Every structure is written in C-alpha cells, then in structure tokens.
Amino acid sequence: MSLLELRELNKHFGGLHVTNAVNLSLEPGEIHCLIGPNGAGKSTLFRLILGEHHPGSGDILFAGENITALKSFARIHRGLSVKFQVPGVFKGLSVRQNLEIALQSRHRGAELEAEIGRLLTFLGLESEQAQMAGNLSHGQKQWLEIGMAISLKPRLLLLDEPTAGMSPEETHMTGEMVQRLNVGGMTVLAIEHDMAFVRQVAQRVTVLHLGQVFAQGSIQEIVADERVAAIYLGQAHA
Amino acid sequence: MTGFVSFFRRLEGPQTVGRGRAFWSLFAVVLLVALAYPLFSDGYTVGNTVYFFVWVFIALSLCLIWGYGGSLSFGQTAFFGIGGYAYGVLTLNFGSAYGFTLVALVVAVAIAALFAVLLGYFMFFGRIAGVFLGIVTLAVTLMLERFMAQTAGPEWHIGSARLNGFNGMSAMPPLTIPWPGEPIVLSADIGLYYFVLGLLVVVYLALRILMNSSFGNVIVAIRENPERAEMLGYDIRKYQLITFVIGAALAGISGVLYTVWGQYITPSSMGMTAAALPLIWVAVGGRSDLTSTVVGTLVVLAAFQALTIYGSQYALVFMGVLLVLTVLIAPNGLVLGLMHWLGRLAVRFKQRAG
Ligand SMILES: Nc1ncnc2c1ncn2[C@@H]1O[C@H](COP(=O)(O)OP(=O)(O)O)[C@@H](O)[C@H]1O
Numbered sequence A: 001m002s003l004l005e006l007r008e009l010n011k012h013f014g015g016l017h018v019t020n021a022v023n024l025s026l027e028p029g030e031i032h033c034l035i036g037p038n039g040a041g042k043s044t045l046f047r048l049i050l051g052e053h054h055p056g057s058g059d060i061l062f063a064g065e066n067i068t069a070l071k072s073f074a075r076i077h078r079g080l081s082v083k084f085q086v087p088g089v090f091k092g093l094s095v096r097q098n099l100e101i102a103l104q105s106r107h108r109g110a111e112l113e114a115e116i117g118r119l120l121t122f123l124g125l126e127s128e129q130a131q132m133a134g135n136l137s138h139g140q141k142q143w144l145e146i147g148m149a150i151s152l153k154p155r156l157l158l159l160d161e162p163t164a165g166m167s168p169e170e171t172h173m174t175g176e177m178v179q180r181l182n183v184g185g186m187t188v189l190a191i192e193h194d195m196a197f198v199r200q201v202a203q204r205v206t207v208l209h210l211g212q213v214f215a216q217g218s219i220q221e222i223v224a225d226e227r228v229a230a231i232y233l234g235q236a237h238a
Numbered sequence B: 001m002t003g004f005v006s007f008f009r010r011l012e013g014p015q016t017v018g019r020g021r022a023f024w025s026l027f028a029v030v031l032l033v034a035l036a037y038p039l040f041s042d043g044y045t046v047g048n049t050v051y052f053f054v055w056v057f058i059a060l061s062l063c064l065i066w067g068y069g070g071s072l073s074f075g076q077t078a079f080f081g082i083g084g085y086a087y088g089v090l091t092l093n094f095g096s097a098y099g100f101t102l103v104a105l106v107v108a109v110a111i112a113a114l115f116a117v118l119l120g121y122f123m124f125f126g127r128i129a130g131v132f133l134g135i136v137t138l139a140v141t142l143m144l145e146r147f148m149a150q151t152a153g154p155e156w157h158i159g160s161a162r163l164n165g166f167n168g169m170s171a172m173p174p175l176t177i178p179w180p181g182e183p184i185v186l187s188a189d190i191g192l193y194y195f196v197l198g199l200l201v202v203v204y205l206a207l208r209i210l211m212n213s214s215f216g217n218v219i220v221a222i223r224e225n226p227e228r229a230e231m232l233g234y235d236i237r238k239y240q241l242i243t244f245v246i247g248a249a250l251a252g253i254s255g256v257l258y259t260v261w262g263q264y265i266t267p268s269s270m271g272m273t274a275a276a277l278p279l280i281w282v283a284v285g286g287r288s289d290l291t292s293t294v295v296g297t298l299v300v301l302a303a304f305q306a307l308t309i310y311g312s313q314y315a316l317v318f319m320g321v322l323l324v325l326t327v328l329i330a331p332n333g334l335v336l337g338l339m340h341w342l343g344r345l346a347v348r349f350k351q352r353a354g
C-alpha cells in the first residue's frame, strides 16, 4: 500500500488552475523528489497535502486513510511533517526554545533536555542555542526548521527547497542527513531546484509543469527525457 | 515530589524576566513593604492603592492575550463590565450572608469567562485574526455599553436589581468573609487591600508558572508563527481560545473588584476610553512580560492620578506623550526596556566581581 496517495487532485486560485488532476503515489521508504519550473504548483501541492489549502476536488490518502477533510494539526498527528519554502522558525524565540516547542509534546523533564541537546549537536547549532532564531543565517534557519520537522519523527517528511541558501558543502550534508533519516525508515518528499541534491538522494523523480504531472521516473530517465529538458532542465531556472 | 519541584521551577523561564536570588529577594522586599504599608498610612490612601491594584488584573489579561498571544483584543473591558454587573445583580438579589459575596465573585468571573468561550469560539474557530479580531472585540464592547446605557427604565431589572441605564448600578454589598461570631466585612480600605494584594500575588505567580510551562511555549509560538505552530501538531485554535478565556476571567476579576471597591458600576466602564486606557498602560509598561505589565500599570496609574490634580486634560496629554515616547524609544515598553538594561548591568557587574 502507498504511504501517500493523491487522487485526481484539483485546485484553482481564481481562474488559475494551479493543481490540475494530479495523481501521485509515494511508496513507504522512498526518497521522492518533486521538480518543476517556478510557479509549477509544487508548494501548493504541499499545502494541499498538509491541509493549509483545500482541494476543489480529489482525495488525499495517507497510509490508507482518507485525510482530505482533516485539519492540519490532525494530519501532523497522523505522521506528516514539513519544512516550508520560506523558513518558518519562531524568530523572536531562542534556538533552544524553538526546539523545545517542537519536542515538548513527546518528551518531558530530563529526557526533553537530553533530546534538545542531541538535536542541537546534530544540527551543529550548539553555540547558537541562546541566539534568537531570527538572528541566524538563512542556511542556519533552514537547518533549524529541518530539525524541528524531523523531531516529530514523522512517517513522511515534506521538504520544500531545503537547500536554498546553502553552500554546496552544506547542500551535500543535507543530502546525507536525508539519506540517514531514510535508512531509519522515514519516507521523504522533497521539492528541490538543486539538481546535485536531486541526483544525490532521489530514488524517484516527479516533474510538475503547469499544475500537471509532466513526467515521472528515475533521475536517469528524467535527465534523458528531452521533453523535460525543454521545459525545465534546459532553462537556467529562475 | 519531583513534579512538585518542577512545577515551582516554572516560576522562572524564558517567558518571564527576572530570575535567581537577586530577583526573588527584591520580590520579597517589595511584598514586605506592600504588606507593612497600610500600618503606616491612612484609610483613604490605602483605599486609593486598592483602586490601582484593581486595574492590574485587566492589564495582566491584555499582557496574556496581546503580549504573549499576539492577538490585540479591545474586548477586555466587555468582560470587565460583565463581571462587574454580574456581581451587582447577584449580590443585590441574594445579599451578603453566608459568604455569598465570595460566591458571587466566583460566579461573576465565571460568567465573564463563559461569555469569552462563546465569543472566542466564534472568532478563533471562524479564523478571525489580526486586525479583524480587534474590530470584532471592540464592536462587542461598544455594543454592550450601548445596551446597558439604554436600560434606564423600570422594566430593565434582573430580580430585584435595577440596571439603571447610564446611572449604573450601585449599593452592592462589600465582600464579606463568613466568620464564627461576626463576619469580616472587607471595607474599601485595609480589609480589601489585603484581600486584593493576596489575589494579585497568587495570580502573578500562577501566570508566571503558566507562561513558562509547555502551554506558555505554545502561546508564544502562535504569536511568532501560527502556521509553524500548527505544523508542529498543535491545535492552535484551542490554545487561543483557552488563553482568551483566562484573559476574560482576569478582566472579570478587575470588574468585580472595581464594583466591590466603589460599590457601583456604570456602562461607561465599557466605553471607548475605558477600552483604550489599559492598552496604554500595558504598551508603556511592556506587554510581553508579566512583571513589566504590573509595574508599568501601577506607575502610569499613579502618575495619571498625580497629574489629574492639576487638571485631567494634562493627564490625558501626558498619556499621549507617554505612548509616543514608548513607540519611539522602547517599542517593547519603557519598563521592560529598563528591566532589560538593569539585567545587563547586573550581568556585567557580576562578571567584573567574579
Ligand atoms: N494563495 C495563493 N493565491 C493565489 N495564487 C497563488 C497562491 N499560492 C500560489 N499561487 C499561484 O499558484 C502558482 C503556483 O505557485 P506555487 O505552488 O508556489 O509554485 P512553485 O512552488 O512550484 O514555485 C503560482 O502562479 C502562484 O502565483
């Protein structure tokens, strides 16, 4: 059974058909990358999956359950978690408190402290723990939000452009982290422009174009597809 | 036992300024002075201090909802009025025997809170936020004021309590504690002073614990980024509603105590000026901290009153100037700015000593 299944999903913004009859299945345990030019509707698809937007028609199934009508927080409880395109950290709170807020519903007392410490080390943010999250560099904010997202121990992790603003080394480290989480059993759906990252982690790739699934396959198949090159890979992406 | 200790450890934390021996020593000194002060003062002055204390609860309600929660509510005076009127209606009907005034206090606050459950449910589950929340709460406040103002006729009564329109209700009994022999009547000076001071200390400490708990973490997280908070699995509407209801109860306490203190309540207590003043106290003091809210409110109230002696127009101008100064110099509040400055000074002093 698929972990996530999107069935004939449609979404309009006024006259704009942003999500057009999208069908997509994620197998448990895969790393799946979603690519496509700017404005293709990738972030919107995430918001539909998370319940921030509601589809005009179609269904969203998670682990066999129809979650189309569930509130966002309830979907998180089912095992979804997200890092948004624009880092959504709590800017006016310390890095440590950001992590505490993410972890406190699962851990208490000394266990909570230990878990925060472990995550700070994992993210390389130990020396920044007392800083306001708003003062971090863009890359550090990305890391912090990824840390908050994975601290929920989700079954499916959604990453919207996780490496934006990161150096090539940091991008590579993020890829390794995603692979490590995947080995631990986490399914990952990542929107990414950085093809080096996609090559590094993707087991399957879906190309979204004008709100529609344009192509799907392994990274080799996608790179070899001339139609894809024409719409996406050929352009210097904006 | 460990649960007990960790409960009180929450008196300090990231959401409240002030920690360690220095802060709590200062707290103890201030409390001792407050306890001893009526012994060296006269009834009128003590009664006047009670009047100041009465307003601190509504200021704390704004601190909670606006400062910590990030939702600007103009509706606190509505809950103030509901609490005050409810106390009046209850005690004018049932009197003060058998400690009923204390029951009336609790019930009146509960009515204000219940009203907040209904209004808050409509707002938060209807996804009303930001400036619209301010508009809705203000509309409710002014609607209540208008409604109460037109209840002058004899047909407007609840039981034997006449609502009296613009003239308001009066002559409700003071708080009375049942006591073997003779009940203790808390008249609006020393007796009421210790009662209100005690309540204030309990509420202040309880709010410190609440805000430094995991609940408080979620409240400030919603202020910072509601979308992210929900995506961590928190049902943010539920948290906003609970905060709103606690805030309404605090405003209701102010309303009841105000009614108890002056033995009257009028519709203008829910009017535009009444709605605006607490916002100014809290903004000037520092809305995002409990201590700066308490200190700021008391200081501004005292200054306002001192200036009123020279004419209330000066006092209102002073309030305006104070607000402008706050926005320009210390947008997070003058008292809070001062507290942070003192904190940094203390750290530097300690470093030099150590
Ligand atoms: N809330 C919204 N209201 C109206 N239009 C939107 C909204 N969100 C996105 N869009 C539009 O939908 C299209 C797809 O946006 P998005 O999903 O963010 O694309 P991508 O993430 O693939 O770059 C864009 O044309 C964008 O302007």
Ligand SMILES: [Mg+2]
Binding pocket: A042, A043, A044, A085
């Ligand atoms: Mg996007």
